[in-house]
Amino acid sequence: MQAISSNEITVLDKESVTLPKGFKAGGMHCGIKRKRLDLGYIVSEVPAVTAGVYTTNIFQAAPLVVTQESIAKENKIQAVLVNSGNANACTGEQGLTDAQEMQKLFAGELGMDPHYIAVTSTGVIGELLPMDKIKAGIKQILDKENEGEENFKQAILTTDTCTKEIAVQFNIDGKKVSIGGTSKGSGMIHPNMATMLGFVTTDANIAHEDLLFALKDVTNLTFNMITVDGDTSTNDMVLVMANGLADNELLTKEHPEWDLFVNGLKIVCESLAKKIAKDGEGATKLVEIQVSGAFSINAARAVGKSIISSNLVKTAIYGTDPNWGRIVTAAGYSGVPIEPNLLGVSIGEYKVFEKGLPCPIAEEEVKGYLENENVVIHVNLNQGDYSATAWGCDLTYDYVKINASYRT
Template identity: 80%
Template sequence: MTPMTTSKEIVILEEESVTLPKGFKAGGIHCGIKRKKLDLGYIVSEVPAVAAGVYTTNIFQAAPLLVTQESIAKENKVQAILVNSGNANACTGEQGLLDAFEMQKEFAYELGIMEHLVAVTSTGVIGELLPMDKLNAGIKQILQPEYENAANFKQAILTTDTCIKQIAVQVKIDGKTVSIGGAAKGSGMIHPNMATMLGFVTTDANIAYDDLLLALKEITNQTFNMITVDGDTSTNDMVLVMANGMAENNQLTKDHPDWDLFVDGFKVVCESLAKKIAKDGEGATKLIEVQVNGAYGSDAARAVGKAIISSNLVKTAIYGTDPNWGRIVSAIGYSGVPVEPNAIKVAIGPFLVFENGLPSPIVEEEVKEYLELETIQIFVELNQGKYSATAWGCDLTYDYVKINASYRT
């Protein structure tokens, strides 16, 4: 694929991912947690990397998240990430925590590094213990050359996903080419303040920990935390970023002249992954994008966007190509944001459907034809201020019920 270059000198590489940055490798294997598909994957850096993470707000945080947070806290670095799919290792008590530490210990041994330099994460069915005999056998084999392949990693992290999610970008910092790569999984149980969603970002940038964490949190709030599939926030969600410094740029901080360019590139990666997760919602046929403008604050703009994108009535209307703008207006009204109804404008694609507290005249068949597209945009103007936000979701279909009614069987 030909690279795309944005006006901000960000080169976008849609077919690259976590191994584009210097010094990173990845791979995956089938170890037997799933019947046939790859179910154990890794990312490894040649050198310890500055690491930062954001995690699910679900009170029932899975054991791997606890282990990973504790490990990163030791020196704000990791050198490897080990991921299994098919089993979440969540709600598994003391044994689940011991198993997560064992995963970490065994992979660290194979790599010849300190245990706290390994982050671990899991995704899949909640409430079942990991089959540690199968997992440990897989760990002993996974670093063999035949399993080293970024495509294997991206497949190994999936559950009900129908496709891989990947992207990479490159920017110039201090005359050096800095790469940022990403891969993610997520299809159902998606409603972040993180969701069963895992995101992995690698970069060869030299960057200070505090600034990397700040950038990750701010970008997550604008991207991963602005998607929803079904309103359920998982026990296992996390986004991890590793920065190994091998691009050899001068250390990035907020005061660096190229800081904004790096952050813009980082955001391109996260926003792309977030949108791909939303589009791949279980049973989904359409990506829905809601743009909210004219809010009195950024939190208000995000709240309105998330209310609309989370509405099952809006989602089913989009699936049925029904231009029922009343459902959109209703969601704005219960978003918790004080609004002036007569000041709001709502458009479905290019069609203004609501203004001055009243419906706008439309040719319904034209709007229905627009709603047949794979990407649907909804525009909301609140006319209260200067803040904006964008949220992403998907339609709600019969297949979503079928997939989740038989998830464990």
């Protein structure tokens, strides 16, 4: 992916999944959660080429199984139905039946084949869906008063403290193309699909195989580089729906503006991923680990993930303690054969470790830097030319509080 000058891509902070042509969305309270919205949808005017990435957890929740089977039929879907408050995970045969029924009922409302509907769920594990409430909800959800992407963004949240959205626009073949996305997730977040859902829509005209290639590539650099607590959930999923209404020439890897599209998708996914990390359960800071000088991209990613996953690094950052020893230690157990005597570490602008030795630091200044809401740590392995970035958050009293009492 080559760098694209920013004036070719317009970033829109507040827009989301309905910015691209031909998509509408909505959400409502059907009664799974006590008060907040808990059922949402996205619908495209026409079937959309769809690519998905899914959790690597062996316990894939029922809706993930149903959704993957459905997408496999034509590589297209036309709508997504999401509930929050109940994950429909570890629910056996009945869970599959319920996911299929959600799909069928919503298909009936929309007048389309069930396999055009992706279903997904997030919330408590191991309880059956309250199907009576969901059935009643599906009957009303398309009503005018439930419409709007704000309702959708609200309806997919669990312990999140805010909605997460981003959109970009750029021109391909002289046609305006939009990509918009929203995501949820703040606990059980770890690379290889966190407890997170991501929904991305675009009006780009693009071939399925190429869309999937781009999504996998971008996911490895974005959603798979965040962690909140090291726990990989049963329900993670990111879907990109491309309905082609922008009317550009079919995008493939050979298209001269392919990189522009991938870069736009990357901006959307990276922004959604960082927003999840920043909204990590109990978090007060977004932490970014930039690794450079690695001998391979996988080495760079492994070192970044090892550091961002360290409870000791995360508590030190919460305590604004410039404790580079913990950063170096986490790099040292990453499994990557780094050279201790080549390693350099900076906290913000402050060099704290160089060539295997600590640097004299102005402790109070570095402590002051760590009081920022966004903390950047740079690690140079000085072994090669590869880089990667990982994102996470600090580990706080509130993380313990939320997870000692919230039933996920």
